[in-house]
Amino acid sequence: MRAPLLRSSLLLLTLALVTACGGKDEKAEAEAAAASSALPVSLATVQQQTMARTVLVSGPVSAYEEMQLGVEISGQRVTALPVDVGQWVKQGQVLLQLDHRTLDSELAQADASLKQAQAAQDLARMNYERSAKLAAQQLISESSLDELRANRINAEAQTATARAARDAAKLRRDFADLRAPADGLISKRLVQPGQVVSGGTELLRLIRDGRLEWRAELPEDQLTGVAVGNTVELPYAGAVVTGRIRAVTPGVDAQTRTGTLYADLPEPGTLKPGVYVEGRIVTGEGPVLTLPTAAIVQRDGHSYVFTVNDKQQAARLRVRTGQAVQGRTAILEGVKAGDRVVVDGAGFLGEGDRVRVVADAKAAAK
Template identity: 85%
Template structure:
């Protein structure tokens, strides 16, 4: 009986020991599973860095001076149109020709009338000079000399009239050729060969010197920060087009409370007139609290960052961001220098998620 009791006690002790060992193993397994389920993240520190003060604003690219070209005579047919949109032209180059046969005839007639008047003037001059010599010898009367003098003056007036008529005919003939008033780029063509045109109708557009500018509307609080000469950067198609502010409106619109800036673009390629692009106006040097741009998460129309608390859980913070330069974004509100934020893995986090802090390369690899 005693031996049986001893055996039973031994079995109970062994069972208790096995149960205790099993509990420790389960706890260890649960802890390991929890650690493996935590999302690996990397951290970065918010710090003050030199950063140029800029103003971000969007606006259109336009021609600095776009000239609307037309002819000054009416009812003539277009016979030649040697230029097309996008073509570079030189000052004085013929852009369009009208039917000038009638104008050529009028000019020839005016030339003939002028030659006839000049011949009459020369004859009147010679008659007067001969008569003046005779009058000195008292061979003709003074009244006859006066008549010859009047005839000479009348002939001179007729010559002047004929010359003016010839010049007018030549001017009308010149109007049949529309010439480029300056070097530039043809930006629009509104006429076709064979079309009968009227005076004052726009036929072509010319961007003077091919010069473009960028215009932007700024609210009054930002307009006070910019000045003539500030650099402008326009990122587009993988390139950055550089310019400089040429003019700033002296006041603001009473309705919109905005003002306009005009920036010259010395080398605008690849920008074209009519494009609407976002630009950065550099207003000066300064410092900003920055974090990597990858740490910022956009949700519900707001910007957030995540930190890691003592329990290795993600904590979400709303921030107000500024400009972004070279992968760094300025933080205007919501953080202070020295705060650590999640970079790699931030986009997958939610409030209270378990995280595991690792090196940046490991988090990115995961």
């Protein structure tokens, strides 16, 4: 009885030992498989460094002062239009000329009337002077002298009237030539030769001195951070145009809660009026948290970074980013100094993925 019982006990013990050894092997194999399937990543530390504080905002490039030019007389035909869009003009240069034959005739008639009035005035003055000498010798009556005095005064008044009429005719003649009120660039032409124009109608546009500016609308919380004199950088067509804020509106719009800033562009380069560009406003320098730009992942319209927990799993954190300079991006919120974030491999991670840290980001870069 005892022998069969002993053999059964030994058999059970052997089976238990075999089962235990097999379990350990399976667990080791599972751990090895999990380690081999983990994504290799490198980490970088969130650091604090001094960086220029900037505000990013988009806005249009506009003319600092765009003049709308027209003529002051109506019903005349355009006979000459020597300028075109994009042409630089000088102050006083003729931009447009109207048919002035009728105006020339009126001016010549006014000149003749003035000469006639001046001749009558000279005659009346000489008659009065001669009569004054005779009256002093009591050779003519006082009433005759008074009459000659009145003739002289009347002649002087007629001369003044004729001179005013001549000046008016000359002014109308001058109105037939549209001249540039200042140096500048022709930005628009709304008339063609042969066209009959009306007074007060816009015919040409002139950008005074060719001067451009950049305008941007800022919400009130950002508007308080900018000031006159701040530098503005506008990247465009492979180059960066630098400007300086000239003015900031003293208040904000009650409806949109935004204010406007105006930045002078002394050297606009290839920028043209109407171009819409994103500008970087440099408001100063200060300490900010930064990390490698490659660590930031864009998903669902937001910015994220990944950290690694104690279980070697990826944990996603949403962050708010600032400017990027030389491969590093400012982080405004979401992480703290000293945090370790995934750099290489971040774009392939999801929440809870197993990872395997292989190197520091700097070492991996080398």
